[in-house]
Amino acid sequence: MGPSGGMLMVDYFKLQIFLQSAERLSFSEAAKYLHVTQPTISRNIQALEKDLAVKLFERSGEGLRLTEAGRLLLPRARKLLCQTSELKQMMESL
Numbered sequence: 001m002g003p004s005g006g007m008l009m010v011d012y013f014k015l016q017i018f019l020q021s022a023e024r025l026s027f028s029e030a031a032k033y034l035h036v037t038q039p040t041i042s043r044n045i046q047a048l049e050k051d052l053a054v055k056l057f058e059r060s061g062e063g064l065r066l067t068e069a070g071r072l073l074l075p076r077a078r079k080l081l082c083q084t085s086e087l088k089q090m091m092e093s094l
Contacts (some may be wrong), residue, residue: 014048
């Protein structure tokens with residue numbers, strides 16, 4: 001259930017952006033990897049944080065750090081993206 005009481009839908013692209021940013025602890029490195037601009041990364045992270053009603057990253061002078069919510073989301077995001085990819089391959093093979 002999402003904050004509004006309805007079903008929570010999380011966008012695949014936002015999760016991909018979160019995963020790449022979290023693994024690199026850098027929005028600019030994630031942007032390079034995903035071939036998008038850094039503002040695209042920032043905008044999607046902010047949207048994901050709004051969707052989930054949590055902060056995922058601490059932004060400081062030293063760079064990015066995952067919050068507790070970010071650390072909880074990371075392995076689940078990996079698993080979800082992997083399952084989505086497997087499902088897509090399965091459907092394409094039909």
